[in-house]
């Protein structure tokens with residue numbers, strides 16, 4: 001294949017150990033799969049529509065080998081003291097920090113997100129490694145009061161086994177770390193299936209994990225599989241040795257994945273599916289704060305975050321100034337090559353994503369939606385679209401659906417109860433926000449009758465969750481939680497232990513009578 005590369009491509013790829021054609025699976029020592037050039041598929045730069053490098057897809061045999069390796073390695077890894085397991089994660093964190101610039105640039109190259117966001121995503125992984133190292137000394141269980149004489153009771157947390165992690169194209173790296181690094185300190189082994197649209201960072205990260213695993217003698221803890229087709233990906237979900245599947249992606253596929261797992265009862269799933277994030281702007285909102293937060297919330301990562309602000313629920317008295325303020329801010333936001341510092345908005349990921357953008361706008365227009373900003377696809381090369389603002393109604397199908405594009409729907413309200421009702425009237429429940437200086441509205445938004453989402457933000461954008469807090473949402477978002485808070489418990493099984501340390505038992509009398 002004749003690869004026309006971005007000027008910086010060769011340098012970035014070389015510094016991360018990536019070649020023109022890369023193996024699509026790795027498990028165990030010297031475990032890279034063999035390359036079949038005839039089957040290799042290209043990873044495309046959405047800014048130029050040109051290939052970056054190719055991946056030889058994982059076969060069914062590669063998938064089996066990865067799960068075999070993970071299952072076998074689990075037998076020894078689970079017995080390594082958790083703080084020792086943390087040492088491996090600490091080393092991976094150091095290597096990620098050393099390669100932060102190159103990995104961040106690779107994300108910009110492959111996803112089209114700005115270089116600042118790319119480096120930010122890797123920085124988040126470094127923080128996540130530090131968090132997981134700390135967590136490795138804090139896998140706490142309760143002690144409980146037994147009702148029996150001279151008995152002790154306590155909860156202990158034990159590892160699950162093999163954890164499968166399926167990640168999406170918009171965040172090719174950080175969500176793996178929220179799951180994998182915590183899962184590993186908990187004593188699990190990990191098999192990662194990234195989106196084939198953005199597989200190069202996963203290969204680069206596997207190289208770093210391999211280095212750390214080989215230095216510390218823990219080979220086989222982290223494996224990678226990048227199949228070219230869905231049926232092989234599904235083998236990861238179907239294999240009963242995989243105790244937990246953490247899935248990031250659409251609610252449609254998430255529903256399919258969770259059904260397969262539910263069939264086996266004890267197998268677990270951690271779902272991070274679609275979001276449709278609303279932000280209420282009330283009468284008391286501070287305009288400047290609100291405009292800056294909403295602009296980044298709606299346009300960061302070109303509206304391709306599951307936390308992106310998609311619905312702005314504005315009090316009627318504020319609509320005019322909010323829309324005018326957003327239009328001014330949108331006009332200032334720079335769009336273009338993700339490598340040019342200061343450019344906030346890059347391209348969408350691919351042609352189908354552009355078609356989704358066009359469809360959502362056409363659907364809104366057909367229902368009477370007024371496009372007050374943007375609305376057009378930009379001339380190529382690159383999958384660039386204009387940031388868009390549409391006056392809309394909350395119950396329109398296009399508003400109820402998550403479109404991964406920089407489209408912001410403005411929905412007006414009269415009373416605050418109506419705002420809460422509108423806010424919660426979507427099938428998804430990931431991130432939410434309120435722009436307000438009114439303590440009563442803020443507290444109502446955070447109360448039981450308020451936001452029904454997993455993440456609630458006050459005077460902030462809906463994006464930019466901090467790793468210290470659990471990440472995930474309710475309803476069709478799937479209910480899973482990853483990264484901080486007490487998310488580690490999802491990667492372990494609880495065992496309630498009871499010990500009789502005395503010499504009495506009520507059953508003895510039964511035998512003596």
Ligand code: UN1
Nearest residue numbers: 171305306307463464465
């Ligand atoms: C996602 O879009 O899948 O909260 C994750 C945020 C980021 C993560 C987004 N920290 O916007």
